[in-house]
Amino acid sequence: MTPYALAAALFTLGLGGMVLLPNLVRKLLAMNVMQVAVIVFFIALATKDGGRVPILEPGETEAIAADFMNPLPHTLMLTAIVVSVATTGLALGLLIRIWRQYGSLDERILLSRLRGSGDDATRHGAGDDATRHGAGEPPR
Amino acid sequence: MMLDPGGLIATGLLATMLVTGAVALLVNDLLVAAALFGVFSFAAAAWFAALGAVDVAFTEACVGGALTTILLVAATFRTTRRLDR
Structure with a gap:
């Protein structure tokens, strides 16, 4: 399985989760999975066959750019994280x-609940009332 | 430095990411989901290191693996642990 297939699978998982799951915390987790998928995609773009990690060895004085992987997507993905x-x-x-x-x-x-408190607001004619009504008793 | 893409470690990391990512979205307990998301981020970090992006790998391990999990656990205690309401 290539990194691109992994990125595609994770992106599908995240996007599907954001659209289909009704719970807001689950939507947030799905969004995180989607962001990791995008990062995997960019990191996979930066690699090349036989490329080295873009760090100079101790004592190495000259570097040929063609030997190294592309460090630009890496820095972009640091920002993304x-x-x-x-x-x-x-x-x-x-x-x-x-x-x-x-x-x-x-x-x-x-x-x-939003719809219910909205009806109350029109009935009582006070927006403040609606928020206090909406606060209700949160089930712990 | 590069893992071979068909190797056992690479395949294991990919499978870990897919399974923990999917299960974290489906479990009914936010603490379990947070822990699974931590595992997911850590596997992602190891995968980035295997692809040669060491800087991204340690940022992802610190920020994605640790900080996001801490935020999720903190939110668990301020909201609810159950994800079906």
């Missing part, structure tokens, strides 16, 4: 807020 952990942290923060507000992380339950 850091962006991915930042995205995950922000998303988990938002998920904690959603859990405190609505007591669920399931997309379908969230939609029905």
